[in-house]
Amino acid sequence: MTGVEAVVRRLELEELYTDYVHCLDADELERWPDFFTEDCFYRITSAENYEAGLPLGLIHATSRNMLKDRVSALREANIYEPQRYRHLVSSIKVLKEEGATLDLAANFLVVRTMQEGDMTLFAAGAYLDQVRREGGTWKFARKNVVLDSRQIDTLLAIPI
Amino acid sequence: MTGVEAVVRRLELEELYTDYVHCLDADELERWPDFFTEDCFYRITSAENYEAGLPLGLIHATSRNMLKDRVSALREANIYEPQRYRHLVSSIKVLKEEGATLDLAANFLVVRTMQEGDMTLFAAGAYLDQVRREGGTWKFARKNVVLDSRQIDTLLAIPI
Amino acid sequence: MTGVEAVVRRLELEELYTDYVHCLDADELERWPDFFTEDCFYRITSAENYEAGLPLGLIHATSRNMLKDRVSALREANIYEPQRYRHLVSSIKVLKEEGATLDLAANFLVVRTMQEGDMTLFAAGAYLDQVRREGGTWKFARKNVVLDSRQIDTLLAIPI
Amino acid sequence: MQQEIAQPILNWPSEGNARVPYRMFSDPEVYRAELARIFLGPTWQYLALAGELPQPGDYLTTFLGETPVIVTRGQDGEIHAMVNRCAHRGNLVCLKRRGHADNLTCVYHAWRYDLEGNLDSVAFRRGIAGKGGMPASFNLEEHGLKKLRVDTFGDLVFGTLSPEAPPLASYIGNLIGSRIHRVLHGKPKILGTTSQILHNNWKLYFENVRDTYHATLLHAFFTTFRISRLTSEGGVDIAENGAHHASYTRNKVDRVDQATSDQLYAGIPSLRENFRLADPSFLTMAEEFGDDTTTQILSLFPNFVLQQIQNSIALRLVLPKGPDKTELQWTYIGFEEDAPEMTDLRLAQANLVGPAGYVSMEDGAVGNFIQRAIHGSEEECSVLEMGGFGHVSEANRTTEASVRGFWHAYRPLMGL
Amino acid sequence: MQQEIAQPILNWPSEGNARVPYRMFSDPEVYRAELARIFLGPTWQYLALAGELPQPGDYLTTFLGETPVIVTRGQDGEIHAMVNRCAHRGNLVCLKRRGHADNLTCVYHAWRYDLEGNLDSVAFRRGIAGKGGMPASFNLEEHGLKKLRVDTFGDLVFGTLSPEAPPLASYIGNLIGSRIHRVLHGKPKILGTTSQILHNNWKLYFENVRDTYHATLLHAFFTTFRISRLTSEGGVDIAENGAHHASYTRNKVDRVDQATSDQLYAGIPSLRENFRLADPSFLTMAEEFGDDTTTQILSLFPNFVLQQIQNSIALRLVLPKGPDKTELQWTYIGFEEDAPEMTDLRLAQANLVGPAGYVSMEDGAVGNFIQRAIHGSEEECSVLEMGGFGHVSEANRTTEASVRGFWHAYRPLMGL
Amino acid sequence: MQQEIAQPILNWPSEGNARVPYRMFSDPEVYRAELARIFLGPTWQYLALAGELPQPGDYLTTFLGETPVIVTRGQDGEIHAMVNRCAHRGNLVCLKRRGHADNLTCVYHAWRYDLEGNLDSVAFRRGIAGKGGMPASFNLEEHGLKKLRVDTFGDLVFGTLSPEAPPLASYIGNLIGSRIHRVLHGKPKILGTTSQILHNNWKLYFENVRDTYHATLLHAFFTTFRISRLTSEGGVDIAENGAHHASYTRNKVDRVDQATSDQLYAGIPSLRENFRLADPSFLTMAEEFGDDTTTQILSLFPNFVLQQIQNSIALRLVLPKGPDKTELQWTYIGFEEDAPEMTDLRLAQANLVGPAGYVSMEDGAVGNFIQRAIHGSEEECSVLEMGGFGHVSEANRTTEASVRGFWHAYRPLMGL
């Protein structure tokens, strides 16, 4: 891969995370499943569980359809106070590459703001992801959202 | 635009935000208006106002001169405790381009530190900007600082 | 330097910070001294001391060996509760270049999470660094970690 | 409550309203008593602008002190208000800050109230297949939401939980009432809102608002640009019982000539010779109120403020959040009748006020400075002797009369 | 303590357990009394699963109320528990949440305890060269860690600091005990843990858990997918003294036909016609318990919960962290005997519960809604009349009987 | 106050200073009483180094307990201190941590004080055009800033609000005074400052500082590198009333041979065989004090510490911020006379102390460990029997004598 190609890919990956977090922060959850492959794996867990090899996910999806169901539940079934996220992403790193599949790590931080205005540092942690080239764009084949903290403030509604 | 040109522009835009926040974080406010076009629009507002289409700005400037006046007021007239900002910027996105004009979005977070040392997560939100090529560099023609929270802790002195 | 070379170097520098913070956040402290030159200077100080020209460092090392000793003390001698960092880095800027030596500035934020799960905004500030090309990679010849706050919560064990 | 708080601050200083023990700004007992005696007591508190609830079913939420409140437009077209606490197990009935609904249904067990707070239905009240459900003795009428009395003054909607509060019009009185009408001369249109978290007792902010003495001393912008000076024509109107006030500055003709004025401000930091603006245009006031009053700050006891600074009009609500925490809510308004230029001018002049305001920024911080300064001085007192010891209207503002007026209205309610 | 708290809330409402003054959820005095009388009092509180401490020397830390506790597997193979406070100067003896050690050595001055909390040695007890050291009168036996009584029920380990607490088996009783055994039919295997910080009083969460009335009204998921409906076969078992409960839903055959059921839910928001799943497969329950119970929520006074929702099994521990703060700790389990498919199903069904759970998300917020709603209403009461005034087992869930049961067990301990 | 606090902790344990009820570290009443009786009481508290205020008009701000204080160099060349609270309405007069000014002008209403705190002028005291202004009865003399007594010991500046405090020199006494002079042998030059927020009661840190028993047990660095060992020559000097202390280690010759020492430390975790340094050079002490004392930790009641660890010298101020919060302020110094190499050595040895210090890191955490451990144990006591029950100077450090000394000085002030 030439220098230019490498650079272009780098920016593509950065754009993937950029689009991903703008989608969540703008509450455009209906678009969220589209960032994943159909057979994707998505899990939010804590570093404590992750390092202990415990499989539990606070959100645990083994298909894009399960992500869609998560969204429809948030829209149609679950009750939670109006709130918004703001993601900051940093230090995206390619860990491993195998053909069209890349393993990635990135740091993130989520600030949650409630309708009355109280802002809290809601989550910090690492994305441990696998992306795959599909239809000319990168999609998440696996996304492990590994939270540094084992504690969740009040509830976890919107995905991370 | 070739891949290289695209990449170069991308880095120029990142540098614009980099220089912008270093200027504010280093308290070099006198340089701050130079990041804007003479006929610029600058506004700090809340997501609540912004989404409701309410025009109010906590800081509301319709010219670079008004930004200069803001700085001289902070230097000469207003009284506030010594404090400093630290900006983190992430996920810069080109939303639209029209000739030499680009619409951009970016996420930010501001940590405010008072002289005694207490640090708070002061602001989080999105920059919704328009930049224009002027004299070989990018300038902000419009900058909407859209805060996630409707609440401001104590006061908002230094711009964001 | 061609546009491509400039871009490639830019990404190299970003990767340096990416690898640096992943090393600390993953608690791979044994690798941490390798990011520095043997004759490196490393100091954690406050903006207050830094701006007053006071030389004190909370951690003050004048050689890579002293960084190694810091790590062995953390591993073998010092007692502190299990905790982890999450670094967010933003706005990396080349301030000056002289041959193979570059002066850099970057903004950072560190979230510290204790084993029980309480998360705090532990540190925010600027890296004021000097990097040097050594053995095909960039190493820190000088690293000033300038904290915005003069206050440290409880203790500062893991380096920043 | 009485004895509870009478004990810590038994004897008020003999100087009366010219002294305030600092304990009044930090003692949790005092604060708890205020919530009960003032905010849930016989005072009228601002709830909303009538125009915020145009249609039946529109609602919004706010607070009486720390007690959450729902304000609705009922099917009867009237505005109603009730405590936002379900009569069943106390859940918040309305979760959103504003919305529209045909009825108010609690999410916890789906008890349903009408827009006036009457309990309409209880889910599974009769149980299922004859099992469970509410006892026969249960009477819907007895389990409605707690209702507030609601009254309006022009477009301003006020509420109280107290049956003793006098009718709103007489609570406000003509002196101050006419000054409200003067400013609210059209149909209010909201330009935007914001909120400030102040790390100080609510009364420190309210004293600040009523303090005609500080404005041109603390806020250099006022003095330097002659938006207001103590040497300008002006004064303060104070309701007879001290409860409400309106301070005002009249056209920029100084009472004394400019030289004398500058001389009087000589050595006072707020006069900043070296401070000039590149674009002062937004400071030109547009003719609006049919009089020569350029600035009017008005307060209604215990926590409402109506501000006119040139053409910048804002309502401020002061919400207590703890002995040393206060939320200051701002609603900036214009009028439906405004021409676009007038709206632009109001937006430009909005730079003067709010959390980042050229002439209000300091007010967000000074209360906290005091809160920090009085640690360990709880038994000492602030000194309110500027302009003497009384609290009557004056055609001059080098006085703390309206601050003394606040304490004059406050003390009997608190049994002090 | 008695008079201390008797005073603020002297006379409980005459309606007895059908009324709870809101002060009970916010008053710091009440909270302090609870820590002493309930959490350090004659109650058994969950400490761990025996399987978490397989080897002698294994330890973990937890809490009795706000008091930190160490749980160990001793050299004797038994489980022991003690207060995590050094007998010397009060330092935490164990700093890690879990670990393994031959003995417990305090980092401050290296006093060493055995795994049962007995003081083994004191550093420099004899001083040096005859200087310093502990006085001759100092007796190691008198300075051990404060020990808890420990007892187990199946794999569940409980502890208490009170000598008066009855034996664990009789504390739990057969009615509820058999329902624990029903769920814990194998050797528990932990699938993962999490924790939720709730900004409300601990009792608001515990009431919620015992509230058979809310589930299908607050949680649309239950109703819409018929995981549970009030119209399904089901009921609630309540220990005689009200302390413990188990509510259950039986196979999805409605007690009334679906049309009638839908009709009963008509107009209740929790029935969402427009809510469909693209992949509902994970909602198919696997045969496991040898009965037709699809959901069982069980609680032991004062703060333990055992949940079975289809094949999702979790232990929940409710830890008080202040009058208006609570930590809810979740331990999700399967069994060593589980086939891989069963583990996958449990992981998929874990989406139903926890901080992001389809049928539990709301429970993390509703307590905080109440906490915010009751400001200024401390003297008013919640109304617990669904199903009448008693607290006996019922073959139906349109009742608050088990919530009343909680208060029936709580009040005597608190002298109320 | 007396009865207020006498009640919660009426009878001190009969063991006297060898027992401390844990309530003393968490009870808000105790804390409030300390602010009044100790920090605003007859004690001298460190304010600054004289050298920080070289010129008339130089000022800095600090605290007596939680009460903010201004320290100035007056026109008279003397150092003055006053409470940082305006005599008018209580605003902070100085907003900056340090600065220079010809006078002290309050930002709120521009009242102006001289550098000694005397009220010079009141803005618009005479009103305008004969209207407003202060009443004739108002007397500038009666409205100055509240003044502290200031006294110096070498370059150390101390202040007190109490007229009863004895002269500083006799407050400190010769025993401890000479040990201050020993360290401060030149003109102090500040190398830098930092601050630590400790989540524990201030006394837990102060006990730690005075605790000669813990150092080589908690801090492996000390032991492993023989910077200090209990088996080294050393001891502790204690002022007669117990208020002040100085512990010291003398040259590295062990009192017992190294083998015996290692044996005494056998099994004590702080001896880490496997811990070696790649660059131990910075641990070589430079000849400086003309004696063989390698480490001296000195404290003055109630909250000042002077540390010499080899060539690392620092002042520490312990500021209470709440019952369970403390700010620890560090000022690292050298001397004007230092050669560059000596400065470098001090900077290198600064790695030993402060928030990241090799031998002090643990002290920032251990107080919090205790604070967390004592929840629910308020009525139990810490045990201070190492070295017996007294508080006299000893030529040995396996003792808690100086901790007992602290309580001996503390209790009468608190009426305990």
Ligand code: FES
């Ligand atoms: S709390 Fe509102 S319906 Fe039960």
Ligand code: FES
């Ligand atoms: S506190 Fe545990 S050994 Fe001293």
Ligand code: FES
């Ligand atoms: S408070 Fe200082 S001058 Fe008024």
Ligand SMILES: [Fe+3]
């Ligand atoms: Fe003001």
Ligand SMILES: [Fe+3]
């Ligand atoms: Fe529920």
Ligand SMILES: [Fe+3]
């Ligand atoms: Fe120590």
